[in-house]
Amino acid sequence: MSVFTLGLNHVTAPVDLRGRFAFAPEQLSPALRGFQDRLRRLLPEAALLSTCNRTELYVAAAPTAVRELVTPAIDWLASQGGVSGDQLRTHTYVLEHRDAARHAFRVASGLDSMVLGEPQILGQMKQAVREADAAGTLGTTLHQLFQRSFSVAKDVRSSTEIGAHSISMAAAAVRLASQLFEDLAEINVLFVGAGEMIELVATHFSARAPKAMAIANRTLERGEKLAGRFGAQAIRLADLPQRLHEFDAIVSCTASTLPIIGLGAVKSALKARRRRPMFMVDLAVPRDIEPEVATLSDVYLYTVDDLSGLVQSAGEKRQAAVAQAEAIIDAGVQSFSHWLDQRASVPLIQALNAQTDEWRGAEINRARKLLAKGADIDTVLDALSRGLTQKLLHGTLAELHASEGTQRAQMADTVARLFLRQSTRNPSDDRR
Numbered sequence: 001m002s003v004f005t006l007g008l009n010h011v012t013a014p015v016d017l018r019g020r021f022a023f024a025p026e027q028l029s030p031a032l033r034g035f036q037d038r039l040r041r042l043l044p045e046a047a048l049l050s051t052c053n054r055t056e057l058y059v060a061a062a063p064t065a066v067r068e069l070v071t072p073a074i075d076w077l078a079s080q081g082g083v084s085g086d087q088l089r090t091h092t093y094v095l096e097h098r099d100a101a102r103h104a105f106r107v108a109s110g111l112d113s114m115v116l117g118e119p120q121i122l123g124q125m126k127q128a129v130r131e132a133d134a135a136g137t138l139g140t141t142l143h144q145l146f147q148r149s150f151s152v153a154k155d156v157r158s159s160t161e162i163g164a165h166s167i168s169m170a171a172a173a174v175r176l177a178s179q180l181f182e183d184l185a186e187i188n189v190l191f192v193g194a195g196e197m198i199e200l201v202a203t204h205f206s207a208r209a210p211k212a213m214a215i216a217n218r219t220l221e222r223g224e225k226l227a228g229r230f231g232a233q234a235i236r237l238a239d240l241p242q243r244l245h246e247f248d249a250i251v252s253c254t255a256s257t258l259p260i261i262g263l264g265a266v267k268s269a270l271k272a273r274r275r276r277p278m279f280m281v282d283l284a285v286p287r288d289i290e291p292e293v294a295t296l297s298d299v300y301l302y303t304v305d306d307l308s309g310l311v312q313s314a315g316e317k318r319q320a321a322v323a324q325a326e327a328i329i330d331a332g333v334q335s336f337s338h339w340l341d342q343r344a345s346v347p348l349i350q351a352l353n354a355q356t357d358e359w360r361g362a363e364i365n366r367a368r369k370l371l372a373k374g375a376d377i378d379t380v381l382d383a384l385s386r387g388l389t390q391k392l393l394h395g396t397l398a399e400l401h402a403s404e405g406t407q408r409a410q411m412a413d414t415v416a417r418l419f420l421r422q423s424t425r426n427p428s429d430d431r432r
Helices: 015-020 025-038 063-081 085-089 097-109 120-135 139-159 169-180 196-206 220-230 237-246 263-272 291-295 308-344 346-372 377-402 405-419 427-431
Strands: 002-009 045-050 054-061 093-096 188-192 212-217 233-236 249-252 278-282 299-303
Touching: 002 015, 002 063, 002 097, 002 139, 025 045, 025 063, 025 120, 045 120, 045 139, 054 063, 054 097, 054 139, 063 085, 063 093, 093 097, 097 120, 097 139, 097 308, 120 139, 120 196, 139 308, 169 196, 169 278, 169 299, 188 196, 188 237, 196 212, 196 220, 196 249, 212 220, 212 237, 220 233, 233 237, 237 263, 263 278, 263 291, 291 299, 346 377, 377 405
Parallel strands: 188 212, 188 249, 212 233, 249 278, 278 299
Antiparallel strands: 002 054, 002 093, 045 054
Protein backbone atom coordinates (compact mmCIF):
# COMPACT_ATOMS: atom_id res chain seq x y z
CA MET A 1 0.00 0.00 0.00
CA SER A 2 0.96 3.61 -0.51
CA VAL A 3 -0.53 6.88 0.72
CA PHE A 4 -1.12 10.39 -0.57
CA THR A 5 -2.56 13.60 0.84
CA LEU A 6 -4.63 16.11 -1.12
CA GLY A 7 -5.33 19.38 0.66
CA LEU A 8 -5.64 23.13 0.85
CA ASN A 9 -4.77 25.24 3.88
CA HIS A 10 -4.21 28.77 5.19
CA VAL A 11 -1.03 29.05 3.13
CA THR A 12 -2.40 27.92 -0.24
CA ALA A 13 -5.99 29.20 -0.18
CA PRO A 14 -7.81 32.34 1.09
CA VAL A 15 -10.43 32.05 3.80
CA ASP A 16 -13.40 32.38 1.45
CA LEU A 17 -12.21 29.48 -0.72
CA ARG A 18 -11.44 27.36 2.35
CA GLY A 19 -14.97 28.06 3.48
CA ARG A 20 -16.35 26.28 0.43
CA PHE A 21 -14.58 23.09 1.52
CA ALA A 22 -15.42 23.18 5.21
CA PHE A 23 -17.08 19.98 6.42
CA ALA A 24 -19.04 19.87 9.66
CA PRO A 25 -18.25 16.78 11.79
CA GLU A 26 -21.55 15.12 10.87
CA GLN A 27 -20.76 15.59 7.16
CA LEU A 28 -17.44 13.72 7.23
CA SER A 29 -18.70 10.12 7.23
CA PRO A 30 -21.27 10.60 4.42
CA ALA A 31 -18.68 12.45 2.33
CA LEU A 32 -16.13 9.66 2.78
CA ARG A 33 -18.65 7.00 1.81
CA GLY A 34 -19.47 9.01 -1.29
CA PHE A 35 -15.78 9.27 -2.18
CA GLN A 36 -15.17 5.56 -1.76
CA ASP A 37 -18.30 4.61 -3.71
CA ARG A 38 -17.16 6.81 -6.58
CA LEU A 39 -13.75 5.10 -6.70
CA ARG A 40 -14.65 1.65 -5.42
CA ARG A 41 -12.89 -0.20 -8.24
CA LEU A 42 -9.56 1.10 -6.86
CA LEU A 43 -10.47 0.18 -3.26
CA PRO A 44 -9.06 3.28 -1.57
CA GLU A 45 -8.89 3.87 2.17
CA ALA A 46 -9.81 7.48 2.97
CA ALA A 47 -9.99 9.99 5.83
CA LEU A 48 -11.05 13.62 5.74
CA LEU A 49 -9.67 16.34 8.02
CA SER A 50 -11.54 19.66 8.04
CA THR A 51 -10.70 22.65 10.27
CA CYS A 52 -10.89 26.41 9.87
CA ASN A 53 -7.34 26.37 8.50
CA ARG A 54 -7.36 23.29 6.28
CA THR A 55 -9.28 20.60 4.46
CA GLU A 56 -7.25 17.48 3.68
CA LEU A 57 -8.10 14.13 2.14
CA TYR A 58 -5.81 11.26 3.15
CA VAL A 59 -5.92 8.25 0.83
CA ALA A 60 -4.26 4.82 0.90
CA ALA A 61 -4.34 2.33 -1.96
CA ALA A 62 -2.18 -0.13 -3.86
CA PRO A 63 0.97 1.62 -5.22
CA THR A 64 -0.17 1.05 -8.80
CA ALA A 65 -3.50 2.78 -8.05
CA VAL A 66 -2.22 5.85 -6.19
CA ARG A 67 -1.29 7.92 -9.25
CA GLU A 68 -4.55 6.87 -10.89
CA LEU A 69 -6.47 8.15 -7.84
CA VAL A 70 -5.06 11.69 -7.66
CA THR A 71 -7.02 13.26 -10.51
CA PRO A 72 -10.42 11.79 -9.58
CA ALA A 73 -9.76 12.73 -5.94
CA ILE A 74 -9.18 16.35 -6.96
CA ASP A 75 -12.31 16.32 -9.12
CA TRP A 76 -14.34 14.81 -6.27
CA LEU A 77 -13.13 17.41 -3.77
CA ALA A 78 -13.74 20.21 -6.29
CA SER A 79 -17.33 19.02 -6.70
CA GLN A 80 -17.81 19.19 -2.92
CA GLY A 81 -16.91 22.88 -2.98
CA GLY A 82 -18.72 23.71 -6.20
CA VAL A 83 -15.60 24.72 -8.14
CA SER A 84 -13.82 23.27 -11.15
CA GLY A 85 -10.95 20.84 -10.80
CA ASP A 86 -8.61 23.29 -12.53
CA GLN A 87 -9.56 26.08 -10.12
CA LEU A 88 -8.97 23.85 -7.12
CA ARG A 89 -5.58 22.62 -8.39
CA THR A 90 -4.10 26.13 -8.12
CA HIS A 91 -4.74 26.12 -4.38
CA THR A 92 -3.98 22.53 -3.41
CA TYR A 93 -1.00 20.35 -2.66
CA VAL A 94 -0.60 16.63 -3.36
CA LEU A 95 1.96 14.75 -1.28
CA GLU A 96 2.83 11.07 -1.72
CA HIS A 97 4.33 8.29 0.39
CA ARG A 98 7.05 9.66 2.74
CA ASP A 99 6.05 13.26 2.04
CA ALA A 100 2.43 12.45 2.91
CA ALA A 101 3.52 10.80 6.17
CA ARG A 102 5.79 13.73 7.03
CA HIS A 103 2.94 16.15 6.40
CA ALA A 104 0.54 14.19 8.63
CA PHE A 105 3.11 14.09 11.44
CA ARG A 106 3.80 17.85 11.11
CA VAL A 107 0.10 18.64 11.15
CA ALA A 108 -0.50 16.50 14.25
CA SER A 109 2.48 18.12 16.00
CA GLY A 110 1.26 21.65 15.27
CA LEU A 111 4.23 22.48 13.01
CA ASP A 112 2.02 23.14 10.00
CA SER A 113 -0.50 25.27 11.89
CA MET A 114 -1.11 28.98 11.65
CA VAL A 115 -0.30 28.98 15.37
CA LEU A 116 2.96 27.08 15.78
CA GLY A 117 2.49 24.24 18.22
CA GLU A 118 -1.25 24.77 18.78
CA PRO A 119 -2.76 21.67 20.42
CA GLN A 120 -6.34 21.80 19.08
CA ILE A 121 -5.39 20.18 15.76
CA LEU A 122 -4.61 16.88 17.49
CA GLY A 123 -8.18 16.55 18.74
CA GLN A 124 -9.49 17.44 15.29
CA MET A 125 -7.35 14.74 13.69
CA LYS A 126 -8.59 12.17 16.20
CA GLN A 127 -12.15 13.11 15.32
CA ALA A 128 -11.32 12.70 11.62
CA VAL A 129 -10.07 9.17 12.37
CA ARG A 130 -13.23 8.32 14.32
CA GLU A 131 -15.43 9.52 11.46
CA ALA A 132 -13.41 7.56 8.88
CA ASP A 133 -13.71 4.46 11.05
CA ALA A 134 -17.47 5.00 11.35
CA ALA A 135 -17.71 5.38 7.57
CA GLY A 136 -15.80 2.13 7.06
CA THR A 137 -13.08 3.85 5.02
CA LEU A 138 -10.19 3.86 7.49
CA GLY A 139 -8.31 0.62 6.79
CA THR A 140 -5.05 -0.72 8.21
CA THR A 141 -2.67 1.65 6.42
CA LEU A 142 -4.38 4.92 7.37
CA HIS A 143 -4.96 3.60 10.89
CA GLN A 144 -1.21 3.09 11.21
CA LEU A 145 -0.47 6.51 9.68
CA PHE A 146 -2.68 8.35 12.14
CA GLN A 147 -1.74 6.34 15.22
CA ARG A 148 1.91 7.03 14.46
CA SER A 149 1.00 10.71 13.92
CA PHE A 150 -0.48 10.86 17.40
CA SER A 151 2.57 9.13 18.90
CA VAL A 152 4.96 11.54 17.15
CA ALA A 153 2.86 14.53 18.28
CA LYS A 154 3.04 13.29 21.87
CA ASP A 155 6.84 12.99 21.64
CA VAL A 156 7.13 16.48 20.15
CA ARG A 157 4.91 17.91 22.87
CA SER A 158 6.78 16.21 25.71
CA SER A 159 10.34 16.50 24.36
CA THR A 160 10.43 20.03 22.91
CA GLU A 161 9.34 23.56 23.76
CA ILE A 162 7.11 23.86 20.69
CA GLY A 163 3.99 24.33 22.79
CA ALA A 164 5.56 26.56 25.43
CA HIS A 165 3.95 30.00 25.71
CA SER A 166 1.88 29.25 22.62
CA ILE A 167 -0.21 32.20 21.47
CA SER A 168 -3.43 30.75 20.14
CA MET A 169 -6.10 32.43 18.06
CA ALA A 170 -7.93 33.09 21.31
CA ALA A 171 -4.96 34.83 22.92
CA ALA A 172 -4.29 36.76 19.70
CA ALA A 173 -7.88 38.04 19.70
CA VAL A 174 -7.49 39.34 23.25
CA ARG A 175 -4.18 40.98 22.37
CA LEU A 176 -5.75 42.79 19.42
CA ALA A 177 -8.68 43.94 21.55
CA SER A 178 -6.30 45.35 24.15
CA GLN A 179 -4.63 47.42 21.44
CA LEU A 180 -7.97 49.03 20.53
CA PHE A 181 -9.50 49.46 23.98
CA GLU A 182 -7.61 51.19 26.72
CA ASP A 183 -9.02 48.92 29.45
CA LEU A 184 -10.68 45.57 28.69
CA ALA A 185 -12.33 45.72 32.10
CA GLU A 186 -14.55 48.50 30.72
CA ILE A 187 -15.95 46.69 27.68
CA ASN A 188 -18.86 44.37 26.94
CA VAL A 189 -17.94 41.21 25.03
CA LEU A 190 -20.24 39.01 22.94
CA PHE A 191 -19.35 35.49 21.88
CA VAL A 192 -21.37 33.99 19.04
CA GLY A 193 -21.37 30.18 19.12
CA ALA A 194 -20.71 27.68 21.90
CA GLY A 195 -18.05 25.38 20.46
CA GLU A 196 -14.49 24.64 21.51
CA MET A 197 -12.98 27.76 19.92
CA ILE A 198 -15.50 30.08 21.56
CA GLU A 199 -14.83 28.36 24.88
CA LEU A 200 -11.09 29.06 24.45
CA VAL A 201 -11.68 32.71 23.52
CA ALA A 202 -14.09 33.19 26.42
CA THR A 203 -11.49 31.72 28.77
CA HIS A 204 -8.87 34.24 27.61
CA PHE A 205 -11.23 37.23 27.76
CA SER A 206 -12.57 36.13 31.14
CA ALA A 207 -9.06 36.35 32.55
CA ARG A 208 -9.12 40.09 31.73
CA ALA A 209 -12.40 40.54 33.68
CA PRO A 210 -14.46 42.52 31.13
CA LYS A 211 -17.44 44.51 32.41
CA ALA A 212 -19.92 42.04 30.95
CA MET A 213 -19.93 38.95 28.72
CA ALA A 214 -22.71 37.30 26.76
CA ILE A 215 -22.98 34.16 24.66
CA ALA A 216 -25.36 33.92 21.72
CA ASN A 217 -26.06 30.48 20.36
CA ARG A 218 -28.68 28.85 18.15
CA THR A 219 -29.39 26.33 20.92
CA LEU A 220 -30.11 28.38 24.03
CA GLU A 221 -29.56 25.46 26.42
CA ARG A 222 -26.02 24.91 25.19
CA GLY A 223 -25.34 28.65 25.32
CA GLU A 224 -26.61 28.79 28.92
CA LYS A 225 -24.36 25.91 29.92
CA LEU A 226 -21.24 27.66 28.60
CA ALA A 227 -22.36 31.05 29.91
CA GLY A 228 -22.71 29.57 33.39
CA ARG A 229 -19.01 28.70 33.42
CA PHE A 230 -17.98 32.32 32.89
CA GLY A 231 -20.74 34.21 34.69
CA ALA A 232 -21.99 35.41 31.32
CA GLN A 233 -25.47 36.06 29.99
CA ALA A 234 -26.99 33.69 27.41
CA ILE A 235 -29.04 35.22 24.60
CA ARG A 236 -30.88 33.79 21.65
CA LEU A 237 -29.22 34.02 18.29
CA ALA A 238 -32.46 35.37 16.87
CA ASP A 239 -32.19 38.38 19.22
CA LEU A 240 -28.70 39.27 17.99
CA PRO A 241 -29.61 42.08 15.53
CA GLN A 242 -31.52 43.97 18.22
CA ARG A 243 -28.76 43.61 20.83
CA LEU A 244 -25.61 43.93 18.75
CA HIS A 245 -25.16 47.60 19.69
CA GLU A 246 -24.66 46.68 23.36
CA PHE A 247 -21.28 45.08 22.72
CA ASP A 248 -17.85 46.59 22.15
CA ALA A 249 -16.19 43.34 21.12
CA ILE A 250 -17.77 40.48 19.18
CA VAL A 251 -16.07 37.14 18.55
CA SER A 252 -17.91 34.66 16.34
CA CYS A 253 -17.23 31.03 15.46
CA THR A 254 -20.17 28.87 14.42
CA ALA A 255 -20.71 26.07 11.92
CA SER A 256 -23.19 28.10 9.89
CA THR A 257 -22.82 27.81 6.13
CA LEU A 258 -24.01 31.42 5.66
CA PRO A 259 -23.06 34.69 7.44
CA ILE A 260 -25.14 35.33 10.55
CA ILE A 261 -24.02 38.93 11.13
CA GLY A 262 -24.81 41.09 8.14
CA LEU A 263 -23.76 44.55 6.99
CA GLY A 264 -27.18 46.05 7.74
CA ALA A 265 -27.21 44.80 11.33
CA VAL A 266 -23.76 46.24 12.01
CA LYS A 267 -24.69 49.60 10.45
CA SER A 268 -27.72 49.80 12.72
CA ALA A 269 -25.59 48.87 15.75
CA LEU A 270 -23.04 51.59 14.94
CA LYS A 271 -25.81 54.17 14.64
CA ALA A 272 -27.18 53.18 18.05
CA ARG A 273 -23.66 53.33 19.49
CA ARG A 274 -23.16 56.84 18.10
CA ARG A 275 -20.15 55.70 16.12
CA ARG A 276 -18.30 54.20 19.09
CA PRO A 277 -15.93 51.60 17.59
CA MET A 278 -16.68 47.89 17.46
CA PHE A 279 -14.03 45.19 17.54
CA MET A 280 -15.04 42.05 15.65
CA VAL A 281 -13.24 38.74 15.15
CA ASP A 282 -14.59 36.14 12.74
CA LEU A 283 -12.95 32.79 13.45
CA ALA A 284 -15.43 30.79 11.38
CA VAL A 285 -14.84 29.08 8.05
CA PRO A 286 -17.10 29.76 6.14
CA ARG A 287 -17.43 33.32 7.44
CA ASP A 288 -19.95 34.27 10.14
CA ILE A 289 -19.65 38.01 9.44
CA GLU A 290 -20.24 39.46 5.98
CA PRO A 291 -16.87 40.66 4.60
CA GLU A 292 -18.40 44.04 3.61
CA VAL A 293 -18.57 44.87 7.32
CA ALA A 294 -14.81 45.55 7.15
CA THR A 295 -15.49 48.60 4.95
CA LEU A 296 -17.25 50.45 7.81
CA SER A 297 -14.97 53.10 9.28
CA ASP A 298 -15.77 52.39 12.93
CA VAL A 299 -15.46 48.61 12.74
CA TYR A 300 -12.22 46.67 13.23
CA LEU A 301 -12.90 43.25 11.70
CA TYR A 302 -10.35 40.44 11.74
CA THR A 303 -10.57 36.97 10.19
CA VAL A 304 -8.48 33.88 10.96
CA ASP A 305 -6.11 34.89 8.16
CA ASP A 306 -5.76 38.43 9.54
CA LEU A 307 -4.64 37.00 12.86
CA SER A 308 -1.89 34.91 11.26
CA GLY A 309 0.73 37.68 11.33
CA LEU A 310 0.34 38.15 15.07
CA VAL A 311 0.51 34.49 15.99
CA GLN A 312 3.43 33.79 13.64
CA SER A 313 5.50 36.60 15.13
CA ALA A 314 5.16 34.88 18.46
CA GLY A 315 6.03 31.58 16.84
CA GLU A 316 9.39 32.86 15.64
CA LYS A 317 10.55 32.94 19.25
CA ARG A 318 10.28 29.17 19.37
CA GLN A 319 12.03 28.33 16.11
CA ALA A 320 14.93 26.78 18.01
CA ALA A 321 12.57 23.99 19.08
CA VAL A 322 11.42 23.32 15.52
CA ALA A 323 14.66 21.58 14.51
CA GLN A 324 14.33 19.20 17.44
CA ALA A 325 10.70 18.51 16.54
CA GLU A 326 11.62 17.88 12.90
CA ALA A 327 14.19 15.30 14.01
CA ILE A 328 11.47 13.43 15.93
CA ILE A 329 9.25 13.61 12.85
CA ASP A 330 12.06 12.33 10.59
CA ALA A 331 12.40 9.26 12.81
CA GLY A 332 8.65 8.71 12.67
CA VAL A 333 8.61 8.97 8.88
CA GLN A 334 11.45 6.47 8.60
CA SER A 335 9.61 4.03 10.84
CA PHE A 336 6.33 4.36 8.94
CA SER A 337 8.08 4.00 5.58
CA HIS A 338 9.77 0.81 6.83
CA TRP A 339 6.39 -0.52 7.96
CA LEU A 340 4.92 0.21 4.51
CA ASP A 341 7.81 -1.57 2.81
CA GLN A 342 7.26 -4.59 5.04
CA ARG A 343 3.56 -4.56 4.21
CA ALA A 344 4.44 -4.63 0.52
CA SER A 345 6.19 -7.98 1.06
CA VAL A 346 3.19 -9.60 2.77
CA PRO A 347 1.60 -11.05 -0.42
CA LEU A 348 4.94 -12.57 -1.46
CA ILE A 349 5.49 -14.06 2.00
CA GLN A 350 1.98 -15.50 1.97
CA ALA A 351 2.56 -17.01 -1.49
CA LEU A 352 5.88 -18.53 -0.39
CA ASN A 353 4.28 -20.05 2.70
CA ALA A 354 1.45 -21.49 0.61
CA GLN A 355 3.90 -22.95 -1.92
CA THR A 356 6.15 -24.57 0.70
CA ASP A 357 3.11 -25.98 2.50
CA GLU A 358 2.03 -27.58 -0.76
CA TRP A 359 5.49 -29.08 -1.31
CA ARG A 360 5.67 -30.32 2.27
CA GLY A 361 2.25 -31.95 1.98
CA ALA A 362 3.21 -33.68 -1.27
CA GLU A 363 6.43 -35.10 0.21
CA ILE A 364 4.72 -36.27 3.41
CA ASN A 365 2.09 -38.11 1.35
CA ARG A 366 4.87 -39.69 -0.69
CA ALA A 367 6.68 -40.74 2.51
CA ARG A 368 3.52 -42.32 3.93
CA LYS A 369 3.05 -44.38 0.78
CA LEU A 370 6.63 -45.61 1.00
CA LEU A 371 6.16 -46.56 4.66
CA ALA A 372 2.92 -48.35 3.80
CA LYS A 373 4.87 -50.43 1.26
CA GLY A 374 7.32 -51.44 3.98
CA ALA A 375 10.24 -49.17 3.05
CA ASP A 376 13.03 -48.71 5.58
CA ILE A 377 12.58 -45.58 7.77
CA ASP A 378 16.00 -44.22 6.88
CA THR A 379 15.23 -44.65 3.18
CA VAL A 380 11.93 -42.77 3.60
CA LEU A 381 13.55 -39.90 5.52
CA ASP A 382 16.30 -39.65 2.91
CA ALA A 383 13.71 -39.51 0.11
CA LEU A 384 11.66 -36.94 2.02
CA SER A 385 14.61 -34.62 2.61
CA ARG A 386 15.85 -34.96 -0.97
CA GLY A 387 12.40 -34.28 -2.39
CA LEU A 388 11.96 -31.10 -0.32
CA THR A 389 15.48 -29.90 -1.14
CA GLN A 390 15.00 -30.41 -4.85
CA LYS A 391 11.68 -28.55 -4.84
CA LEU A 392 13.16 -25.64 -2.85
CA LEU A 393 16.21 -25.28 -5.11
CA HIS A 394 14.69 -26.09 -8.52
CA GLY A 395 13.45 -22.59 -9.37
CA THR A 396 16.56 -20.87 -8.00
CA LEU A 397 18.97 -23.10 -9.93
CA ALA A 398 16.91 -22.73 -13.12
CA GLU A 399 17.09 -18.93 -12.88
CA LEU A 400 20.84 -19.09 -12.16
CA HIS A 401 21.53 -21.29 -15.20
CA ALA A 402 19.33 -19.12 -17.48
CA SER A 403 21.01 -15.81 -16.56
CA GLU A 404 24.13 -14.44 -18.23
CA GLY A 405 26.86 -11.86 -17.69
CA THR A 406 26.20 -9.17 -15.08
CA GLN A 407 22.74 -10.55 -14.36
CA ARG A 408 24.23 -13.96 -13.57
CA ALA A 409 26.81 -12.42 -11.24
CA GLN A 410 24.06 -10.54 -9.38
CA MET A 411 21.95 -13.68 -9.23
CA ALA A 412 24.87 -15.70 -7.91
CA ASP A 413 25.48 -13.11 -5.19
CA THR A 414 21.81 -13.19 -4.16
CA VAL A 415 21.74 -17.00 -4.09
CA ALA A 416 24.90 -17.08 -1.98
CA ARG A 417 23.40 -14.61 0.53
CA LEU A 418 20.16 -16.57 0.73
CA PHE A 419 21.51 -20.12 0.93
CA LEU A 420 25.16 -19.99 2.03
CA ARG A 421 24.96 -17.62 5.02
CA GLN A 422 26.79 -18.78 8.19
CA SER A 423 24.46 -20.85 10.36
CA THR A 424 24.17 -19.94 14.02
CA ARG A 425 24.18 -22.81 16.51
CA ASN A 426 21.00 -23.20 18.51
CA PRO A 427 21.82 -23.46 22.25
CA SER A 428 19.04 -26.04 22.59
CA ASP A 429 21.10 -28.40 20.40
CA ASP A 430 23.48 -28.90 23.37
CA ARG A 431 20.63 -30.39 25.39
CA ARG A 432 19.56 -32.97 22.78
